[in-house]
Amino acid sequence: METSNSMSTLIFEKSRKGRRAYAQAPLNPSDTSIPESFLRTDEPLLPEASELQVVRHYTRLSQKNFSIDTQFYPLGSCTMKYNPRACNSLALLPGFTGRHPLGPVSHGQGFLKCMWELQEMLKEVTGMVGVSLTPMAGAQGELAGVAMIRAYHEEHGHPERDEIIVPDAAHGTNPATATMLGCKAVEVPTGPDGDVELEALKGVVGPNTAGIMLTNPSTLGVFERDIIEVERVVKDAGGLLYYDGANLNAICGMVRPGDMGFDVIHMNLHKTFSTPHGGGGPGSGAIGVGERLLPYMPIPVVTKTEKDGSEWYDWVAEDDMPHSIGRLSGFMGNAGVLLRAYVYMRMVGRDGMRRLAEYATLNANYLQARLRDAGFELAFPNRRASHEFIVTLKHEAKELNLTAMDVAKALLDRNYHAPTTYFPLLVPECLLIEPTETESKETLDNFVDAMVAIATEAREGQSFKEAPYKTPVRRLDDVKAARELDVRYQPS
Amino acid sequence: MPFIPHTDDDTREMLETIGAKSLDDLFDEIPRDLIIDSLDGVPEAMSEMAITRLMRERARQDGAPLCFIGAGAYEHHIPQAVWDLATRGEYYSAYTPYQAEASQGTLQTIYEYQTMITELTGLDVSNASLYDGASALAEAALMAVRSNRKVKTGRILLAPGVNPTYEKVATAITRTQGITFERLPMDPATGNAAAGLPDGEAPVAVAIQQPSFPGTFEDVDRLTDWAHEQGALVIAIINPTSLALLKPPGQWGSEGADIAIGEGQPLGVPLSSGGPYFGIMTCKQKLVRQMPGRIIGRTTDLDGNTGFALTLQAREQHIRRSKATSNICTNQGLMVTAATIYMSLVGFHGLRSVATRSHQNTTRLVDGLTGIDGVDRLFDGPYFHEVALRLDRPVAPVLEALAEQGVLGGYDLTSSYPDLGNALLVCATETKTDADIAAYVTAMADVMGAAARKSA
Incomplete structure (x- = not known):
């Protein structure tokens, strides 16, 4: 058994000069006819290892991760639900993985039919009239959405409309996106109960308003009760409404952004529709639009027509959509992720969509009630939780010196992934907890026990400042990481 | 309910703890008239067995054509x-x-x-x-x-x-x-x-x-x-x-x-x-x-x-x-x-073998194709694993005819580089065998006019 330190040995340090995974490269290639002036003369440092060494190295590395498949992962705003294995294996069928993106549609009808049906299902779930699957992550969906809003105003003679209203509780991507598109992000405050402050909103809208970006239920874990009023204020001012679909799981099959008056939505398929998070991507940020923004959708989208009497699927691109904001990816976005979402939606089906919201909400409200009853303070005690909720540890931090960070790290030692900490920024010492619908009551009960145990131990004088103790490494020196920047291995 | 573990007893107990009578109660902060009845546009749920069959059929429908397209995405062997x-x-x-x-x-x-x-x-x-x-x-x-x-x-x-x-x-x-x-x-x-x-x-x-x-x-x-x-x-x-x-x-x-x-x-x-x-x-x-x-x-x-x-x-x-x-x-x-x-498995030497074999295969392919009347190289210089060819006729119909024979013959450069004329970009990576390359050359010769091989 290796010690904990040698377990961080790099694949380069396991290399031996001349060692090969012989089965993995063509045999005996000779020289090329490329002139020497174009050739590289140095030998870059890539591993020299056997196939077994590589397999063992990355198997062991994987075992250092927490994951949904191995731990409860109540990470608020991330919807860490079970990723069904069938979604993965069916997206990896050779007919799909081998298809070249520029291959003719005659050799892609099976794939394109899945994509067209996915577009239709997403339209139905969101209540929008058009869907483009091409954005490669939520942040790119946001970019597409705000770009469409900008394009709409420009083509309607209002280039001066460049202010995007963003609640102060919003994801950091919202203001970052606004800036990326040359807009000004205008913050609007949240009231004590978690709803947007309507009077403040009325104060910031005006002739320069391009639109508002709203997450509903919000990042505070509550449904925006004044949503109809918010819509009216923004629309009366000439602005458009952007729905950040990060929390779509909470209302899936129950309420539709299109019915709430939104003009554009992005969906995080890796949240609501259970495609993998993959240790930080790939995501997939399909967008849906209402009538007003339909001409501006990013391309390509898939269309269904008829050819020789049978159904035929094809791309819609530049020629057919001259007002489109354009292409956001080299081909059509994260196609393989879209296939996974398609399989998931077909397995969940019509009635199942609503069950996602119902049971995600049931689990969140149950966990919220149990933690409240166990003595934890809720950030919004008078509100229903949506699919997530916030515990604030401001008292524990003051009285027991037990911060949100400490609880997060102590949970790791009890084999739970930490909830989201210190987000949203406006709740002090917060834990944003999202259990998702795929977790059982027993898991939630055990998690409550762990939280109670941590608080009890803190009350008894135990400090968690140095937790975790049982993970592959302990708290890391972030300051050193930034100051003595070491971002690649260099043999000494 | 797919992927939801709750038994009826679980649901009842959990609602009791919350103090709610039904699941619907949990949504009582949402304006009632926003709540929808059903999602008619989403099909009924499928079992894993049923969706597996459907996806296999669709994947099979797309076939496994012999692909010589590159243009930014390349077929390589994946260990x-x-x-x-x-x-x-x-x-x-x-x-x-x-x-x-x-x-x-x-x-x-x-x-x-x-x-x-x-x-x-x-x-x-x-x-x-x-x-x-x-x-x-x-x-x-x-x-x-x-x-x-x-x-x-x-x-x-x-x-x-x-x-x-x-x-x-x-x-x-x-x-x-x-x-x-x-x-x-x-x-x-x-x-x-x-x-x-x-x-x-x-x-x-x-x-x-x-x-x-x-x-x-x-x-x-x-x-x-x-x-x-x-x-x-x-x-x-x-x-x-x-x-x-x-x-x-x-x-x-x-x-x-x-x-x-x-x-x-x-x-x-x-x-x-x-x-x-x-x-x-x-x-x-x-x-x-x-x-x-x-x-x-x-x-x-x-x-x-x-x-x-x-x-x-x-x-x-x-x-x-x-x-x-x-x-x-x-x-x-x-x-x-x-x-x-991937990089750990192939290492630098393996990657160089992949690159070299891809280059050689492309050379073989281009030698074969330019032996056909009406097919020439567009530029003379050195190349890696992709080469632009000039055809004596529009590219799109040629590619369609090749596709009917199960060969995806390359990328049509006409729309992105209109000044280059009837230009076709072909690529053969290390995944192509001599037989694959011969199959493309034969199909191209057939499409361009079977008897039109250059005598030289």
Whole structure:
């Protein structure tokens, strides 16, 4: 058994000069006819290892991760639900993985039919009239959405409309996106109960308003009760409404952004529709639009027509959509992720969509009630939780010196992934907890026990400042990481 | 209910604890008239058995044609271990590694990736990846504008060999940021930048693709030195497989390119209709603080043991919000995991074998095809694994006829490079056997007129 330190040995340090995974490269290639002036003369440092060494190295590395498949992962705003294995294996069928993106549609009808049906299902779930699957992550969906809003105003003679209203509780991507598109992000405050402050909103809208970006239920874990009023204020001012679909799981099959008056939505398929998070991507940020923004959708989208009497699927691109904001990816976005979402939606089906919201909400409200009853303070005690909720540890931090960070790290030692900490920024010492619908009551009960145990131990004088103790490494020196920047291995 | 574990008893007990009578009660803060009855447009649920059958039929329907298309996405052999390992649940179902102690697997894997990709490109620092090659050009352009503050023009010059789709994507993503993309003129004889390069246009950056989109080798040393003389940064656009053979961007010209980007797909990622892939981005040390996306650093823990963590997060959206270097948060983590395992398995020598065999196969293919009347090379110079051909007739009908014979014969350059005439871009990687190549040549001869073989 290796010690904990040698377990961080790099694949380069396991290399031996001349060692090969012989089965993995063509045999005996000779020289090329490329002139020497174009050739590289140095030998870059890539591993020299056997196939077994590589397999063992990355198997062991994987075992250092927490994951949904191995731990409860109540990470608020991330919807860490079970990723069904069938979604993965069916997206990896050779007919799909081998298809070249520029291959003719005659050799892609099976794939394109899945994509067209996915577009239709997403339209139905969101209540929008058009869907483009091409954005490669939520942040790119946001970019597409705000770009469409900008394009709409420009083509309607209002280039001066460049202010995007963003609640102060919003994801950091919202203001970052606004800036990326040359807009000004205008913050609007949240009231004590978690709803947007309507009077403040009325104060910031005006002739320069391009639109508002709203997450509903919000990042505070509550449904925006004044949503109809918010819509009216923004629309009366000439602005458009952007729905950040990060929390779509909470209302899936129950309420539709299109019915709430939104003009554009992005969906995080890796949240609501259970495609993998993959240790930080790939995501997939399909967008849906209402009538007003339909001409501006990013391309390509898939269309269904008829050819020789049978159904035929094809791309819609530049020629057919001259007002489109354009292409956001080299081909059509994260196609393989879209296939996974398609399989998931077909397995969940019509009635199942609503069950996602119902049971995600049931689990969140149950966990919220149990933690409240166990003595934890809720950030919004008078509100229903949506699919997530916030515990604030401001008292524990003051009285027991037990911060949100400490609880997060102590949970790791009890084999739970930490909830989201210190987000949203406006709740002090917060834990944003999202259990998702795929977790059982027993898991939630055990998690409550762990939280109670941590608080009890803190009350008894135990400090968690140095937790975790049982993970592959302990708290890391972030300051050193930034100051003595070491971002690649260099043999000494 | 798929994937929901609750028994009726569970649900009842949980509602009791909450103090709610029914599941509907949990939604009582939502205005009633917003709640819908049903989703008629979503089909009834399918069992795993049923969806498996459906997906197999659809995958089979798309067939397994012999594919000689490249144009930015390349068919390479992917060792079985790559996706066996990458789809282990611990990699597949983990989140972004914000909780470093619980994410050392992903973090160390990305650190190893950063090492490999800086080695391949000959630059100092790599991020943890971007979405894909095309969008990476947009991020590189924005990064160049942030870094090269002396130049206020926002003008990015593109060598003629830059992938036209990359230009479209970069334009769409940066459309409101005062950035323009303009092409340097092409020398129609070579397919590369024309001899006389413009002076005094104050470009903020010059993007150079090697090998070029039409398959030629640009004189990267000349262009790089010229760009630096003009006060511009150099953005190299590379194919990672080619770097097993070709001079890396860090060695272009007298100072090297400043930023390198590219499509990472050839490193162990399946074609899969265009994604998910990943975007490579590396740069010189001095530009690191302007680099978008996640970066992993090696550091120590409380016990002094080595560990890995996200670093330089002050650049990113979740900290900087409206002042971030980019709105990007997701990288393409799983694709990078696969690429790291791929590079570990093949190593430099294996990658060079892949590159060399691809080059040789392309040579065989081009020799065969240009033996047919009406098929010639468009440019004479050296190439890697992709070559532009000139046909004596429009390309599209030829490709359609080939597809009917089960051969995807290449990429039609006509719409992206109308000046080049009837131009077809062909590619044969190491996956093609002599029989595959012969099958294409036979099919092409058939389509072009069976008896029309050149006598010479």
